[in-house]
Amino acid sequence: APGCSYCNLFRRYVLPAYSASPRAREVPLRFVDLGDEAFAQLGLSAPVDLVPTAVLLQNNREVGRIPGYLGPENFFHAINHLLAKVE
Numbered sequence: 001a002p003g004c005s006y007c008n009l010f011r012r013y014v015l016p017a018y019s020a021s022p023r024a025r026e027v028p029l030r031f032v033d034l035g036d037e038a039f040a041q042l043g044l045s046a047p048v049d050l051v052p053t054a055v056l057l058q059n060n061r062e063v064g065r066i067p068g069y070l071g072p073e074n075f076f077h078a079i080n081h082l083l084a085k086v087e
Contacts, residue, residue, distance in 0.1 A: 001034050001051040006069035010052045017072045018079075027083065029054070056082045 001007060018024055032039045034048060043060040054066040054075070064082040066075065 004051050007052045009069050010075075014069075014072045014075045018075070021076075023079070023083070027056075027079075054079065056086070058086050 015029065018029060032042065034051070042055070043057060043062055044055060045062040048055075048067075050067040052069060056063040056065065056079075063086055066078045066082070070078060
């Protein structure tokens with residue numbers, strides 16, 4: 001979301017750590033603004049109420065989500081939990 005301080009924290013502290021991880025090659029992050037036309041085409045199961053929200057999609061269907069800014073360590077725990085659902 002434009003002007004979102006937590007989105008900026010995510011990009012500063014979580015994104016570099018995730019981008020350097022082996023998971024990033026298998027499951028890349030893609031940023032989509034809430035007002036973007038591409039956002040409306042995502043297969044979300046519910047509206048996004050908190051930003052940033054990481055949504056795991058498989059075949060354009062939502063598998064799970066991580067709402068809000070958790071910090072790098074908690075994000076990695078949460079994303080690994082979500083990815084275990086699809087492996």
